Amino acid sequence: MSFDAGVPNPARIWNYWLGGKDNFAADREAGERVIAGLPNMQKTARWTRRYLVDVVNQMVTVYGVRQFLDIGSGLPTADNTHEIAQRAAPEARIVYVDNDPVVLSHAQALLTSGPQGRTDYFLADLRNVATILEEASRTLDFSQPIAVLLIGVLHFIPDDDDPYAIVSRLMDGLPSGSYLVIGHGGSDIEPAAAAEMASQYNARSSVKIRLRNRDEVARFLDGLEPVGRGVVRLDQWWDADPIVADTASALAGYCAVARKP
Secondary structure, three states, X not given: OOOOOOOOOHHHHHHHHOOOOOOOHHHHHHXXXXXXXXXXXXXXXXXHXXXXXXXXXXXXXXXXXXXXXXXXXXXXXXXXXXXHHHHHOOOOEEEEEEOOHHHHHHHHHXXXXXXXXXEEEEEOOOOOHHHHHHHHOOOOOOOOOOEEEEEOOHXXXXXXXXXXXXXXXXXXXXXXXXXXXXXXXXXXXXXXXXXXXXXXHHXXXXXXXXXXXXXXXXHXXXXXXXXXXXXXXXXXXXXXXXXXXXXXXXXXXXXXXXXXX
């Protein structure tokens, strides 16, 4: 993927919604167009980030996971996966994968492991499962469980590329006891607003988005054991949180965690 500051880029648009500085005028304009259709998109982005923090911490402290494969990781910001994991388990190993050279350049500068653990990053597309597994095996121990994070990336894989087969191949390459963590834009939570958001986004971004309904998101868990409540709306991830309850209509996405038997 070539670099062009004049073409909106998914990682930089997301960075803008999170309040970051690593974006350009085209990204900000595209981001604002999406906000016009879905005014609380920035809240969705920020609560998705909170979901990442929470689920990685749970993986370490509740489920004992010490290895993470973060695919479609996006531009580094506060509380990156390795920082969350290594706070609780300094020996944790994390591999970041993204298909955007801009993300890779930032990762090389900013994503530094603590001395007891390991962190790596490489350029690859989620569709290239064999490459991802091969490269990740240089850092991760494939005889031990690995948590795969697919947060905010599957909705960029069109149906024609069969995202379900991609996820199945990815999980087939991991040991038993590994986890799949998903965050996916929802088409049926606020249908009219979601459709408008997708339309605005696809008209301006270099990568098209394909929102999916709950049943379509649940298909990614086929063959796995759902953890907790299975597929839930983002606002339902936290029990009885009044802050989330106040913003429930803003959180137009689904999240899910499942374990490989």
